[in-house]
Each structure stands twice: as structure tokens, then as C-alpha cells.
Amino acid sequence: MVTSPTGSAPPPLSAAEFDALYRRLRRAGPAGRGALEEVTDRQVLAAVGEVRSGRTVTMAAPVETVPGPDNPEPSDHLMTGAVRGSIDPSGLEFARDRIAMNVHGDADSHIDALCHVVYDGTLYGGVPASTLTPGGATALSIDLARDGIVGRGVLLDVPRLRGVPWLEPGEHVSGEELRAAEAAQGVRVGRGDLLFVRVGHRRRRGELGSWNAAEARAGLHPTALEFLAERRVAVLGGDGNNDTAPxxxxGVAFPVHVLGVHAMGLHLLDYLQFEDLVPACEEAGRWSFLCVIAPLRLPTATGSPVNPLAIL
Structure with missing residues (x-):
């Protein structure tokens, strides 16, 4: 772990310290739609004002079908009709295919539903874990976001703040660094914003090759979630898993997931890519944008592949 340019590296958390942090951040009241309730119609209308050029930029990585150290069970893409060697030169045919994927892997871009994290026998909002059935989730599934998530997106680029291309696996991002990134980029995260935090995972992977990200990756320190709670953020997305490994x-392997999803009701987006968005933001001279997130209509699923769009 390195020392950030704004202070000392955040310390490990004991079980008691984590429990106290969890209790401070836990969202009160019934489960509902979780932190998505922070996004009002008025805020969506205001977010439309972020569009200046009309340029659209994807924040998703291409779905991968080749095994790798961080993706031992990649997506399976199969052509099922009208392929070379079997196409009739006359008449009508249709190219067809199917895809199967592990939604919550360590390579493909995806969004976590509020039913994704089971902690001490419950889901977010105290919903019983028994609502997770062999046929799917009967509560808090990704169907909560069936109408899409639209709002003001903000990208905070921590490697840019540190003056490095990426954070090394095992390094933490503190809440102090998130504030420093705001100041350096001239942007402020507000209520109902969709916050994206770049650690440079995708750039490192692209330049050095994939590695076992389940064992080693950069991410947020659990205490950084206090910043999100203070600003009443609606969604958190990262180019890694959002959690640091190890x-x-x-006693908690994924503390950011436990705090974000289970305590705060945040939909988390994992393994995005910001290498297209960073230069677009630099060119535009701003780090906020209209953001559109549209999960698939999977009524009982614990998440979905996702292609978030930034409109500048």
C-alpha cells in the first residue's frame, strides 16, 4: 500500500471497527429501491443540462470469450445459424447466436442488484436471505432498475491525482483522496449522483496482461464509503471490483460490497472501463456528464451485464 498525496494510507479495520462503520452507514427505513431513491425527477432533468456536445462514450469493456487468469469461465458465444460454409447462396436466412455468461465474474462489466450481498443471513434492508430461491431472487432483484438509471455521472480519476498510470493491486483509495480528486478536477459530487472511481485496473490489464484479480486488485478503502454517504450518492461504479484485494x-473479504450494497443500498457496477471516457472528459474540460445505465430485463436476477453511457 502506498501513501497518498493527501495523507497517510488508510489503516486496516478490526472486526469491531468495521461493525461500527457498518452501523453508521446503514440506511434506515424499508428496503424500497435503495439509494436509487436519491435520484429525483428534477435531478434527472438537471442532469440533461450536462449535455453540451452530444458525444456519447461507453464505460463498458467488451465481453470476453477467451479464458484468462481473471476469467477462467468466460462468456460462451455460439453462432447458431447462417454461418460461413452453410449459407444458401439464394433465398433468405438469418444470422443467429446465443451467449451465456457468469454475470459476477472478474472481467466483464456488470451491475450488482441489491440482493447480491448476503450478510449475517439477510439482504439489504433486513430482507430475509430466504428470498433467494433456486428459481431466482424474489426480492431486491435487478428488476428494481428495470426503468433504467439516469442521472448526473461524475468520474474521479485517482491515478491522475497521484500522477501514475494506475494503482497497483492491493492499493486503497481513501475518502480523503476522493475529496482531493474533486478539487483537482474542479467537480463536486452531490446528492443523487452516479459516482465512478477510476483506479486504472483496465489500463494496467491492457498493458501488462491479465492477472488473478480475485487475489490482488486496487479498490476503495471501506472508510471511503463515508464520503459517499455524506454526499448521498445513488450509484457506485469502478474499473475494478470496487473492493481492494486482499x-x-x-473477517470480511468484500467490505465495500457489504457496506455499499447491504448497508447503503447502492447498486455497484464492477469492472467498467474509463480509458475512453478520460480523454473525452479532458477534451471537454469537465468530469461530469449525463449518464444512462440500462440493465437487462431479468426479473429475478442478482445482476446484469451492463453498458453504461456517458453523454457529454
Missing amino acids: STTE
Whole structure:
């Protein structure tokens, strides 16, 4: 772990410290739509004002079908009709295909539903874990976001703040660094914003090759979630898993997921890519944009592949 330009590296958390943090961040009241309730119609209308040029930029990585250290069970893409060697030169045919994928892997871009994290026998909002059935989730599935998530997106680029191309696996992003990135980029995260935090995972992977990200990756320190709670953020997305590995929280392997999804009701987006968006933001001279996130209509699923769009 390195020392950030704004202070000392955040410390490990004991089980008692994590429990106290969880209790401070836990969202009160019934489950509902979680933190998505922070996004009002008025805020969506205001977010439309972020569009200046009309340029659209994807924040998703291409779906991968080749095995790798971080993707031992890649998506399976199969052509099922009208392929070379079997196409009739006359008449009508249709090219067809199918795809099967592990939604919550360590390579493909995806969004986590609020039913994704089971902690101490419950889901977000105290919903019983028994709502997870062999046929799917009967509560808090990705269907909560069936109408899409639209709002003001903000990208905070931590490697840019540190003056490095990427954070090394195992390094943490603190809440202090998120504030420093705001100041350096001239942007402020507000209520109902869709916050994206770049650690440079995708750039490192592209330049150095894939590695076992389940064992080593950069991410947020659990205490950084206090920043999100203070600003009443609606969604959190990252180009890694959002959680650092290995975890330095006693007894909890994925503390950011537990705090974000289970305590705060945040939909998390994992393994996005910001290498297209960063230069677009630099060219535009701003780090906020209209953001559109449209999960698939999977009524009982625990998440969905996703292609978030930034409109500048």
C-alpha cells in the first residue's frame, strides 16, 4: 500500500471497527429501491443540462470469450445459424447466436442488484436471505432498475491525482483522496449522483496482461464509503471490483460490497472501463456528464451485464 498525496494510507479495520462503520452507514427505513431513491425527477432533468456536445462514450469493456487468469469461465458465444460454409447462396436466412455468461465474474462489466450481498443471513434492508430461491431472487432483484438509471455521472480519476498510470493491486483509495480528486478536477459530487472511481485496473490489464484479480486488485478503502454517504450518492461504479484485494478488514473479504450494497443500498457496477471516457472528459474540460445505465430485463436476477453511457 502506498501513501497518498493527501495523507497517510488508510489503516486496516478490526472486526469491531468495521461493525461500527457498518452501523453508521446503514440506511434506515424499508428496503424500497435503495439509494436509487436519491435520484429525483428534477435531478434527472438537471442532469440533461450536462449535455453540451452530444458525444456519447461507453464505460463498458467488451465481453470476453477467451479464458484468462481473471476469467477462467468466460462468456460462451455460439453462432447458431447462417454461418460461413452453410449459407444458401439464394433465398433468405438469418444470422443467429446465443451467449451465456457468469454475470459476477472478474472481467466483464456488470451491475450488482441489491440482493447480491448476503450478510449475517439477510439482504439489504433486513430482507430475509430466504428470498433467494433456486428459481431466482424474489426480492431486491435487478428488476428494481428495470426503468433504467439516469442521472448526473461524475468520474474521479485517482491515478491522475497521484500522477501514475494506475494503482497497483492491493492499493486503497481513501475518502480523503476522493475529496482531493474533486478539487483537482474542479467537480463536486452531490446528492443523487452516479459516482465512478477510476483506479486504472483496465489500463494496467491492457498493458501488462491479465492477472488473478480475485487475489490482488486496487479498490476503495471501506472508510471511503463515508464520503459517499455524506454526499448521498445513488450509484457506485469502478474499473475494478470496487473492493481492494486482499481485504484488510478483519473477517470480511468484500467490505465495500457489504457496506455499499447491504448497508447503503447502492447498486455497484464492477469492472467498467474509463480509458475512453478520460480523454473525452479532458477534451471537454469537465468530469461530469449525463449518464444512462440500462440493465437487462431479468426479473429475478442478482445482476446484469451492463453498458453504461456517458453523454457529454
